[in-house]
Amino acid sequence: MNQERHITQVAVPRPLRTLLSYTLSTEQQPAPGTRVLVPFGKQYAVGLVMSTATVATDAADNSFMLKAVETILDATPLADPHLLELLQWAARYYHHPVGEVIFSALPGALRKPKPLSSRLQKWLAAPPTCLAAEPNPDGNERLPNTLLLTDEQQQCLHSIQQWNQQTPRRPILLHGITGSGKTEIYLRLIEPLFTAGKQVLVIVPEIGLTPQLLLRFARFFGDTPMACLHSGLSDGERLKAWLQARSGAARLIIGTRSAIFTPAPHLAMIVIDEEHDASLKQQEGFRYHARDLAIKRAQMLDIPIVMGTATPSLEALYNAQTSRFHYVRLNQRPGTTRKPDLHIQDTRPFELQAGLTPHSLQAIRQTLARGEQAMVFLNRRGFAPTLFCPACGWHASCQHCSANLTWHARRNRLVCHHCGAEQATPLQCPVCKNPKLTTQGQGTERLELTLQTTFPAALVVRIDRDSTSRKGQLEDKLSTVRGNDPLILVGTQMLAKGHDFPNLTLVVILDIDQSLLSTDYRALERLGQLLVQVAGRAGRADKPGRVILQTSQPEHPLLHQLVGQGYTPFARQLLEDRKRWHFPPFGYQALIRASSTASMEKALQFLEHISQRLLTIDSATIQRLGPIPAPLEKRANRYRAQLLLSSQQRAALHAALHQLLQQATTLPGRSGVRWSIDIDPIEFS
DNA sequence: AGCACGCCGACT
């Protein structure tokens, strides 16, 4: 019997690597991107329609009975075909279940099997319209307002606009030193697009940056409608912002990494701010890199993408060198004559006070005396990273992780910075009952205290996760610093990002030795970026800045190169090393992680089986490093191991991983082991 | 991710 039936392919938010097929009745015609409620096992699931088709059922394809779509939840699709294509591409590229990818890109509120409220439906009701651009009399596109730009900024802007007219288009890397006015360039690039009714997506690494940047945009663009998407929003706020972007009403969309998936029917440009920043890569579940997906999205839409940073990632620099990216520099700080003076301070000959050398202390004293501000940067929270017994050598370590507990003085608690576990500080050594326990090393909390003791008359302000956890606390502290009264600022890498402190003229950086000695091949790149970013906080306007780098490895050649010649030669040297070892960007990597609650052996053995399987899949083009225990061997009661795969050919690596995943359910030793694939890994801990 | 099925230890 020849019959036709209507079929739809649906993505459900479950760890499935396939789409599921459901039947539709003839009157149901959901477009791709529409949410549907579908029967799923014994339950129901919210799914997203990926495609529909009408097929003949005469063929003997009834290998199983299809179930029918239960309810169509949306009258209008939520995602457009372009976005669905991007998400399906991402699912393949990152080897992640397609439904999880798709639903991680939608606001969480849309996972509920409910139609949108009528209040929100208005954003869907009107078909997106694009205001017609008002053509200039001479037919040219509107030019940006270049008033108040420096010559260098004008040239930079001009270059970018020239490139954006060329085909094929290439991503643009805007390498501008701190304070050189990258935001000013973004604003001028965006301006003419808004007047043509277009939308622009700006991705920033962290929420901490968003209010300031948003304010800057708001001031520049006046009442241009904006949507802001970041982790601090409630479900309702997020959905509303998302729908405003989706409707085309919000012209400027600013958000953190997941905002790269925001639908925007009139998207005309993407800006990635702080391109090098590691927080652009998601570090759990669907491990995507927002920068790389932004490049893909811009390429698919054939729109410009601009990536700005003071410290380009090695990948970006390499792409610039090989002309895959256009490259433009901003080397000047408007209103400042000199770059900060960078100085390496050997800590070995000195007895440190508050972790600082006499020279550093003297520099702080002088800075305060001039009525200026000093910052001491230490990338470690808490009072002391170790609590130990001097009598028997006992250390306070985490029961759930292979790590020491950090002592927090104010709370008088021992805290694990890896799993979050907390406990009361013991009154005596649990082994030998010695009541005199000692701390070793220092974190920002101790630094704050000792600096306050050393400079009793000075105001000391600490900015780290612990001192800014309450709402408004960070803003209070930042505004204190912006008040420009002399003070000492103490903090972690929270301070390295974006903030502008006009009266800050001295930066002292402590304890970089670990990064210099690290086995992680990305550690030096990150250190270089961090040092340049932190150093960039020093000296603004008419006041020259000064940076002191304390280390017990003052002869480290790359540190010298960084300090002596600057970031770019330093990065070029690192690229040379990467080339020699075929590390990224001269090769492609995937990291397979495995963990077990039972033992390290189980995790290692499972990865060994994977390694053997990959050997049979592709022994010629894929190198396997490991399996080895992860640097943090145990975390939250799980033993962790990893296997690093690398290849000169991206396609071969991906094909092998695809084959591996097809065999995933037959891998020996998988019982009790959790495992995951990280494509283009940047974090190896 | 849930949920059911299934095969081994301590209970009314």
Place this chain on the structure above:
DNA sequence: GTCGGCGTGCTC
């Protein structure tokens, strides 16, 4: 004899 532990497998 059953209740329930979580290993394994499936979801159109």
